[in-house]
Amino acid sequence: MRDAESGHTLDPGGYEAELRRHDRVLRRSWDVRPGDHVFDVGCGIGQTTREAARTARAGGALGVDISAPAIERARELARAEGLRNVAFEHADAQVHRFARQRFDLAISRFGTMFFEDPVAAFANIGRALRPAGRLVMMVWQSPERNEWDVAIRQALAGPRGPIAAASAGPDPFSLADPPAVTRMLEAAGFAGIAFTEVREPVYYGPDVTAALGWVRGFTHTRETLNRLDPAAAARAVGRLRETLSAHLRDDGVWFGSRAWIITARRR
Numbered sequence: 166m167r168d169a170e171s172g173h174t175l176d177p178g179g180y181e182a183e184l185r186r187h188d189r190v191l192r193r194s195w196d197v198r199p200g201d202h203v204f205d206v207g208c209g210i211g212q213t214t215r216e217a218a219r220t221a222r223a224g225g226a227l228g229v230d231i232s233a234p235a236i237e238r239a240r241e242l243a244r245a246e247g248l249r250n251v252a253f254e255h256a257d258a259q260v261h262r263f264a265r266q267r268f269d270l271a272i273s274r275f276g277t278m279f280f281e282d283p284v285a286a287f288a289n290i291g292r293a294l295r296p297a298g299r300l301v302m303m304v305w306q307s308p309e310r311n312e313w314d315v316a317i318r319q320a321l322a323g324p325r326g327p328i329a330a331a332s333a334g335p336d337p338f339s340l341a342d343p344p345a346v347t348r349m350l351e352a353a354g355f356a357g358i359a360f361t362e363v364r365e366p367v368y369y370g371p372d373v374t375a376a377l378g379w380v381r382g383f384t385h386t387r388e389t390l391n392r393l394d395p396a397a398a399a400r401a402v403g404r405l406r407e408t409l410s411a412h413l414r415d416d417g418v419w420f421g422s423r424a425w426i427i428t429a430r431r432r
């Protein structure tokens with residue numbers, strides 16, 4: 166199930182499965198303590214928020230997302246699990262006035278790359294953290310270091326076409342450059358900024374048909390296919406299927422990926 170507007174998954178299986186290798190590393194970096202109050206930025210349907218809340222037994226977790234359907238779904242999933250120390254807010258994390266100095270730890274799994282004004286957004290997130298509160302987020306490294314992005318773009322563009330340029334919309338690679346991100350976070354009031362490389366593959370599904378369904382939901386794939394006439398779109402889907410087939414292993418469809426875990430402390 167996907168949000169019709171953004172294309173983001175509302176299905177707990179999809180993103181969780183894609184990032185299962187990343188999650189192991191991310192959990193260790195978050196290092197949530199039982200008494201922590203955790204703030205999950207761009208929480209989507211709240212998998213990571215619920216996970217943080219389960220560990221922060223004496224504290225709790227707040228998940229925030231700009232997508233109303235995602236927040237609705239996050240609430241349903243938390244209710245179904247009977248979690249009492251988790252809450253969700255439908256808000257733009259860049260500008261929403263959160264309670265000041267409320268949280269010990271701000272986390273995000275690929276939810277912080279889409280701000281129009283990242284310095285303003287991280288300053289706003291910082292205000293919600295107590296002094297010396299931690300920020301731990303996972304973001305993509307540059308597109309050319311991400312096999313999944315290169316392969317999907319090449320498949321969509323075809324053998325003669327240029328690799329389709331990124332859309333003018335939100336850029337999932339906007340926090341890929343460590344020096345630029347360091348300057349940005351320092352300007353937003355953070356210190357002790359560090360980058361740890363995560364080199365784990367992404368999983369797109371148990372077989373090619375499932376993987377194709379998943380990849381067709383990506384913003385770039387949807388935008389590209391929508392721009393093509395029906396015959397050209399069918400050819401592009403055929404090429405995408407071939408690319409996915411070439412990445413099918415015994416345990417499903419996998420592509421190489423490279424991400425950063427960025428850690429920082431509120432000054």
Ligand SMILES: C[S@@+](CC[C@H](N)C(=O)[O-])C[C@H]1O[C@@H](n2cnc3c(N)ncnc32)[C@H](O)[C@@H]1O
Nearest residue numbers: 207208209230231232257258259274275276279
């Ligand atoms: C790639 S998804 C990651 C979702 C979630 N963190 C996860 O790992 O399942 C990025 C999320 O960031 C959210 N997002 C984008 N801009 C945002 C903003 N300004 N404020 C809050 N959430 C935002 C999107 O709606 C989306 O749910």
